Every structure is written in C-alpha cells, then in structure tokens.
Amino acid sequence: GAGVSQSPSNKVTEKGKDVELRCDPISGHTALYWYRQSLGQGLEFLIYFQGNSAPDKSGLPSDRFSAERTGGSVSTLTIQRTQQEDSAVYLCASSLDGGRWTDTQYFGPGTRLTVL
C-alpha cells in the first residue's frame, strides 16, 4: 500500500518568511510524528499526534513552530519567520497506535528546507 508522503520534497525560502510542510500518513494510522534532521545530525523529535488527543508538543524548539492535524489524517507543520538555523530535513512518520511501545513508525521521504 501507499506509504507516508510529504510535500514539498524541497523548499527554499528567505529568512523571515513563513513555510508550511505537509504530511499524509499511512491510511488507518492514528499516530503521527514530526522530526527534523540537520545535516550530519540525528533525528530531533518535534511533535506527536495520537488520534483526537491533545498533541505532545514537547519537542518544538520555539513558538515559531506549530503543527495541526485535520480530521485525524493529514498534518501541516508551520514555521513562522524562518531562520537560517531552521534549515534541515523535516521528516514525518506514522504508526498504527502510538500508545503501544511496540508500535512501528514508518517514515516519509522528508522535506528538505533551506532558509537563505
């Protein structure tokens, strides 16, 4: 079946602009995660959605970052007033049920964000 998809695949923006990144999870997956990966670095957790529960935003680096998930499916990560340090690959993952710690996360291809 279809995997996790993300759009756009690449985004170049100017410092100070707002950007929106989209994630379409695997159909039927109730849990959705956003991570980012800076060049040569490991994955940094950003936010976690589980069904209709309030999201876990503990990983968001600043209040310029926000995310929403409409209808329990598609998610949008918004970065306001982008800074050069926001340049990274933003990865989305989904899983059947994040409440079970044996749950397997499946990742999308990522969006490469470059802030000039």
Add this chain to the structure above:
Amino acid sequence: DAKTTQPTSMDCAEGRAANLPCNHSTISGNEYVYWYRQIHSQGPQYIIHGLKNNETNEMASLIITEDRKSSTLILPHATLRDTAVYYCIVRVQPGAGSYQLTFGKGTKLSVIP
C-alpha cells in the same frame, strides 16, 4: 533510556552477509530492540524489531543474545543498495514526551562491489 553502542562504520563485499552488531547492556526486560536504516537523502526505513527471540523477515534477521545485552542485524546477501546508515534503537516505554524514537550515530555500512 537504554543506550546503544554501534561501530561507526563497516564494509561488506557485495553478495556476502553483512553482520551489524549493537550493544545495549542496560536494556530493561520489557524493552524492544528496533533496527532502522537511512539511505542517503531518504527517510529512515524500518527493518525489523525483537524482544528476546530471534526474528527474520524479508529484509533481514535479528539475533538477540540470551542475556539481551547485545544483538546483531544480519543482511544475508548484501547488495549495493544496502549501503546506508543502520540504527539500532531500544524503544523506551511510552509516556509524556517519550513516544519518539531516539536515533544515535548508527553504523555506516558500505557494500563494496
């Protein structure tokens, strides 16, 4: 969190088995071992996971020692497309702020023609 230790890099001849080790000596009794890989410029790809029994799927085999302090991921017939960074992860129990996967440095596997 149980931490993992992996070699920084490994080479493997094409067609041979690639054996990637991982140490997780502080693993708790109910924590699973997961393996992911990341091919250059792609998102991480799930490979396999296990608790204490050996596991096999279409991609790989996972051998976990009886004391669960280490494991080995085996790619039975490595191809050039298996060149990637391989991550061994011990999955923490869920709770506030701990649903995420924590990736370490991983092992860069280079499959040589």
